[in-house]
Amino acid sequence: MISVMLLFLCLFQGSVQGRYLLSSKSRPSPDDAAHFARWLVSQSSWGVISTIASNLGGAPFGNVVSFSDGKPGKGKGIPYFYLTTLDPTASSALKDQRSSFTLSEYSIGTCGKTDPENPTCAKITLTGKLKVVDGKSSEAEYAQTALFSKHPEMKDWPKSHNFQIFKLDIDDIFMINWFGGPKPLTVDQYLHA
Amino acid sequence: MISVMLLFLCLFQGSVQGRYLLSSKSRPSPDDAAHFARWLVSQSSWGVISTIASNLGGAPFGNVVSFSDGKPGKGKGIPYFYLTTLDPTASSALKDQRSSFTLSEYSIGTCGKTDPENPTCAKITLTGKLKVVDGKSSEAEYAQTALFSKHPEMKDWPKSHNFQIFKLDIDDIFMINWFGGPKPLTVDQYLHA
Numbered sequence: 001m002i003s004v005m006l007l008f009l010c011l012f013q014g015s016v017q018g019r020y021l022l023s024s025k026s027r028p029s030p031d032d033a034a035h036f037a038r039w040l041v042s043q044s045s046w047g048v049i050s051t052i053a054s055n056l057g058g059a060p061f062g063n064v065v066s067f068s069d070g071k072p073g074k075g076k077g078i079p080y081f082y083l084t085t086l087d088p089t090a091s092s093a094l095k096d097q098r099s100s101f102t103l104s105e106y107s108i109g110t111c112g113k114t115d116p117e118n119p120t121c122a123k124i125t126l127t128g129k130l131k132v133v134d135g136k137s138s139e140a141e142y143a144q145t146a147l148f149s150k151h152p153e154m155k156d157w158p159k160s161h162n163f164q165i166f167k168l169d170i171d172d173i174f175m176i177n178w179f180g181g182p183k184p185l186t187v188d189q190y191l192h193a
Numbered sequence: 194m195i196s197v198m199l200l201f202l203c204l205f206q207g208s209v210q211g212r213y214l215l216s217s218k219s220r221p222s223p224d225d226a227a228h229f230a231r232w233l234v235s236q237s238s239w240g241v242i243s244t245i246a247s248n249l250g251g252a253p254f255g256n257v258v259s260f261s262d263g264k265p266g267k268g269k270g271i272p273y274f275y276l277t278t279l280d281p282t283a284s285s286a287l288k289d290q291r292s293s294f295t296l297s298e299y300s301i302g303t304c305g306k307t308d309p310e311n312p313t314c315a316k317i318t319l320t321g322k323l324k325v326v327d328g329k330s331s332e333a334e335y336a337q338t339a340l341f342s343k344h345p346e347m348k349d350w351p352k353s354h355n356f357q358i359f360k361l362d363i364d365d366i367f368m369i370n371w372f373g374g375p376k377p378l379t380v381d382q383y384l385h386a
Contacts, residue, residue, distance in 0.1 A: 046309035048241035048295045050253035056320050056365055060243035060253030062295030063367075064316035066309050082310070086374065088367070102241045102255030107300055115346050116239035116259050117275070123257035127249050153308050172249055174256075174281070181279065 027110055030122070033183040034193035037175050040105055040124055042075035045150055047103040049081070049168075051092035051130065063089040066154070067101070068146040077191050079126065079168045080133070080143035082154050084161040089130075093166065097129035101168050105177075122177035126170045133165040140165050220303055223315070226376040227386035230368050233298055233317055235268035238343055240296040242274070242361075244285035244323065256282040259347070260294070261339040270384050272319065272361045273326070273336035275347050277354040282323075286359065290322035294361050298370075315370035321363040333358050 028035040046066045053061035065083065069075035079101050083090035093099060102125045105111050111121035133140045143165045148155050157163055173185045219236075221228040239259045246254035258276065262268035272294050276283035286292060295318045298304050304314035326333045336358045341348050350356055366378045 046297065046299060048243075048255050048297075050241075050243035050255040050293075052251075052253055053293075053320070057291065058245075059291045059320050060245055060255075060293055061320060061367075062241050062243040062253075062255050062293050062318055064295060064297040064299070064309060098250065098252045100243075100246075100253055100255050102257060104239065104241075104257040106239060106257070115344050116257060117344070118346065125255055127246070127252050127254060151308050151310070153311065174254075 030120075030178040030183075033175065033177075033185040034189045036122065036177055036183075037124055037173060037185060037190050038075065038077050038193045040103060040108075040122055040175075040177075041069050041077060041079065041126075042073070043108045044103045046107070047079075047101055049089050049099055049101050049130065051089050051099045052096045053088065053092055054095060055088075061088065061092065062102070063087065065089065066147075066151050068143075068150040070142075070146045071149045075146075077193070078170070080146055081130075081166040081168075082147050082151070082157075082163050083166050084163045086161055090164070090166065093130035094132070097131060099130040099168065100125050100127040102126075119176050119179050122175065124173065124175040126168055127172040127174070128168050128170040130166055130168055133167050135164065139167075143167065223313075223371040223376075226368065226370075226378040227382045229315065229370055229376075230317055230366060230378060230383050231268065231270050231386045233296060233301075233315055233368075233370075234262050234270060234272065234319075235266070236301045237296045239300070240272075240294055242282050242292055242294050242323065244282050244292045245289045246281065246285055247288060248281075254281060254285065255295070256280065258282065259340075259344050261336075261343040263335075263339045264342045268339075270386070271363070273339055274323075274359040274361075275340050275344070275350075275356050276359050277356045279354055283357070283359065286323035287325070290324060292323040292361065293318050293320040295319075312369050312372050315368065317366065317368040319361055319363045320365040320367070321361050323359055323361055326358040326360050328357065332360075336360065 048062040067079045085091045105122035106116040241255040278284045298315035299309040307314045
């Protein structure tokens with residue numbers, strides 16, 4: 001009986017942060033840059049979008065956001081966001097689309113005790129243009145399903161806040177997942193992995 | 194015997210991401226903006242620094258970094274970093290100091306199942322100037338102790354990479370930790386909390 005209770009406690013603790021602590025079994029080899037990058041993006045649920053803040057002297061302004069590139073296990077590599085102009089990121093992007101989106105493998109739980117800045121704990125920055133997705137397009141439908149399946153509470157967020165779907169059109173990929181500097185990886189290789 | 198093994202498994206799982214899953218007991222009231230912000234910064238071990246990337250058309254470039262604002266429980270609110278110009282962030286900052294540093298409460302484990310973009314899961318962005326700390330100053334000594342106590346492996350990172358201590362001189366604080374938009378909080382209130 002005590003064993004069962006402890007086992008239950010274990011399982012609960014494993015998801016106490018609102019997501020599963022992933023095993024590293026599905027982690028691609030660091031040498032396979034395209035698949036590794038797609039794995040890292042599809043396993044992540046949040047990151048930091050940086051935009052240019054005209055109200056702060058043109059400073060680069062990072063902001064925590066949730067995202068999704070597709071239903072679990074079916075991501076296409078393009079990050080979609082659910083943003084309101086009540087938050088500075090969306091309003092900045094409407095003035096200047098230049099932006100980047102940054103993720104750490106540390107947040108998905110497969111770095112073990114390795115430091116988040118150690119190159120073997122992967123990180124990726126996708127640089128590009130942050131754009132509104134036409135709300136009546138089939139892409140918006142895909143993106144909404146992608147977002148709501150990974151972030152169920154989004155569907156109940158206040159209608160009055162006018163959340164809109166945004167996407168990052170990727171121009172450049174910076175990924176470090178091992179020693180020796182960023183992995184060479186084109187946007188085309190990434191999207192077709 | 195099985196109980197003991199399961200208990201051990203529980204404890205191991207609780208720290209499997211290289212840090213403790215914090216209890217929320219020490220979490221200040223969201224109304225107490227200054228103490229909340231200082232708590233969030235001092236409990237965190239990594240975040241995203243954004244700088245201006247001149248090699249990417251002036252795009253805002255976010256990068257995952259480790260940091261420390263002091264020894265555990267003794268932070269002063271100023272984030273210190275251990276960076277090498279082999280990484281683009283440090284070299285960008287030497288050309289243009291404008292930058293921001295962004296943290297999510299989600300990464301310290303006290304948001305439960307709340308979505309990372311939900312305003313009750315706190316986030317903070319410190320905007321300012323990213324500057325090298327004079328390696329011979331007492332501030333550098335303080336910062337190195339702060340960094341190495343929270344990131345023990347840093348002291349063994351390759352000397353040939355010429356890691357230097359950087360700090361963020363904070364000009365502006367953006368924090369959301371509840372409904373109703375960003376909390377009013379001056380840099381002076383934050384630093385003297």
